[in-house]
Amino acid sequence: MSKRITPFASRYCSTLDRLKEAIRCKRPGLLRRGVVLQHDNATPHSANLTQQWLQRYGWEILPHPAHSPDLAPSDFHLFGPLKRHLGGMAFETEDDLISELRNWFDNLDVDFFRVGINSLQSRWQKCIHLHGDYVEK
Structure with a gap:
């Protein structure tokens, strides 16, 4: 099938x-x-x-590994700052939200992304050392 x-x-x-x-x-x-x-x-x-x-x-x-948000840059590096940025905002339409998100991403410094990606290696090393257990900051 x-x-x-x-x-x-x-x-x-x-x-x-x-x-x-x-x-x-x-x-x-x-x-x-x-x-x-x-x-x-x-x-x-x-x-x-x-x-x-x-x-x-x-x-x-x-x-x-299953249930490992500590290894996904979006989970450990992106969502916190995005949540803080959007905190307290209200949007009339989905287009307003999309516009705000595009604006936020467009104004992020390249180093923001570099830090998130570069921290992957040390997070993987910690995960390996902990035999797959959760990696704390």
Whole structure:
């Protein structure tokens, strides 16, 4: 019995297509050397369609232990500052919220992202040292 393609997997593969194109434009050598991607085990990430996409382009996936928000930069580095920024704000429409989010992201310094990504190595080392247990700051 074949698994059906979920719209979430299709959307995720479209996101990967856009990521691949952005890498091609900004860091073409990276595609030749190989991309290493970290994502969790959410259904769109583990779906057959996604696995086929990753295999087609030879992208390597770092294993991600279940229930490990301490290894996802969005969880340990992004959501806190975003929550503080949005705290107390109210939006009339979804477009207003999207506009505010775009503005916030556009005004973040490159170092904000660099710090989040660069801290991954030490967080992985702690996770390995703790045999997969939760990594505290």
